[in-house]
Amino acid sequence: MIARQRSGKPKLRPKSIEEPARQIPLYGEYEVVVLGGGPAGIAAAVASARAGRRTLLIERYGFLGGMGTAAGVTNFCGLHANVHGEMHRVVQGIASDLLDRIDRLDGLNAPHLILGKILAQAYDTAAYKIAADDLLAAHKVDILFHALGAGVAMHDATRINALMVETRAGRQAVRADVFIDCSGDGDLAAWTGARFEVGDNAGSMLYPSMMFRLNGIDPEKAGDAWRTIPALMEQAEASGTHHFPRKAAIVRPQRSQISTASSPTISRVARSRAAARLSRPLNSCARCRDLKNPTSSTCRRNSASAKPGA
Numbered sequence: 174m175i176a177r178q179r180s181g182k183p184k185l186r187p188k189s190i191e192e193p194a195r196q197i198p199l200y201g202e203y204e205v206v207v208l209g210g211g212p213a214g215i216a217a218a219v220a221s222a223r224a225g226r227r228t229l230l231i232e233r234y235g236f237l238g239g240m241g242t243a244a245g246v247t248n249f250c251g252l253h254a255n256v257h258g259e260m261h262r263v264v265q266g267i268a269s270d271l272l273d274r275i276d277r278l279d280g281l282n283a284p285h286l287i288l289g290k291i292l293a294q295a296y297d298t299a300a301y302k303i304a305a306d307d308l309l310a311a312h313k314v315d316i317l318f319h320a321l322g323a324g325v326a327m328h329d330a331t332r333i334n335a336l337m338v339e340t341r342a343g344r345q346a347v348r349a350d351v352f353i354d355c356s357g358d359g360d361l362a363a364w365t366g367a368r369f370e371v372g373d374n375a376g377s378m379l380y381p382s383m384m385f386r387l388n389g390i391d392p393e394k395a396g397d398a399w400r401t402i403p404a405l406m407e408q409a410e411a412s413g414t415h416h417f418p419r420k421a422a423i424v425r426p427q428r429s430q431i432s433t434a435s436s437p438t439i440s441r442v443a444r445s446r447a448a449a450r451l452s453r454p455l456n457s458c459a460r461c462r463d464l465k466n467p468t469s470s471t472c473r474r475n476s477a478s479a480k481p482g483a
């Protein structure tokens with residue numbers, strides 16, 4: 174509804190309002206505050222705690238892992254590298270601690286080749302979340318979930334006094350000697366007035382991938398989909414029905430048969446095995462998730478006619 178003045182002319186609404194000054198409660202004072210709970214934030218918080226610093230990690234969602242869990246990325250790239258013609262795991266340290274924990278939860282696959290040249294390691298996102306919680310808890314890192322970093326109060330042009338966070342309890346302030354920006358987008362650095370560049374300075378940024386999940390996939394048959402999907406994308410583009418910024422697909426196995434994901438640029442396929450512990454309710458049949466018959470003899474998948482790995 175458009176507000177009108179008495180004259181009948183539309184009333185121009187102001188483009189901004191003034192927020193009254195207010196006192197912000199202090200959530201806490203730390204030696205180190207990390208903004209963002211993705212892989213960078215997890216590593217920064219653990220490293221800080223290992224150095225004996227009282228550390229707080231602030232994350233807007235209710236779980237850790239960043240895009241690795243929130244966006245369904247579901248595999249680690251970059252842990253391995255081609256060293257003089259041989260693939261080697263070159264990233265260790267805190268990454269190994271995290272991967273070991275995911276593995277202990279039966280949520281980690283063996284490395285697999287994607288796009289014919291990169292070794293990637295797929296994981297179950299639920300296992301990643303739990304393993305990351307466990308890693309931070311083991312190092313006594315405080316975590317503030319569901320808290321959106323929203324700005325800073327500066328001491329002076331170069332030193333942060335406090336980080337402002339929006340929480341269900343309202344706006345709060347957090348003080349620290351050191352703030353580490355692991356927001357993935359450089360939010361904290363930008364709020365302080367630090368100089369930054371976006372994309373390639375020509376207006377282009379990384380193209381997005383569409384993430385989706387597929388269940389009940391035969392991994393053997395799907396194994397070569399990273400070759401056939403691009404060919405189908407080429408065909409679709411040639412026929413004029415679609416246009417893709419990149420014609421590639423990454424297909425990778427998941428530990429959990431019921432949790433699989435894919436996209437035109439990135440796709441995943443369930444590994445042929447019983448449903449992973451983490452993905453089914455406790456007290457359900459491991460194969461068909463039948464809650465009533467945990468050791469079900471009526472389980473379709475246990476019957477002789479069931480196709481192995483289907």
Ligand SMILES: Cc1cc2nc3c(=O)[nH]c(=O)nc-3n(C[C@H](O)[C@H](O)[C@H](O)COP(=O)(O)OP(=O)(O)OC[C@H]3O[C@@H](n4cnc5c(N)ncnc54)[C@H](O)[C@@H]3O)c2cc1C
Nearest residue numbers: 209210211212213232233239240249250321322356357382
């Ligand atoms: C679609 C897609 C596919 C990808 N595919 C792969 C792949 O196959 N393999 C691979 O290894 N990498 C992949 N990547 C890249 C990988 O996800 C990133 O390199 C990695 O997530 C970067 O980690 P990070 O911790 O720096 O940031 P992020 O993972 O982005 O984590 C940032 C965290 O900070 C939080 N946050 C941000 N702003 C605020 C705020 N203001 N207040 C509170 N919290 C905040 C976010 O919620 C998030 O949890 C992919 C990325 C995308 C988006």
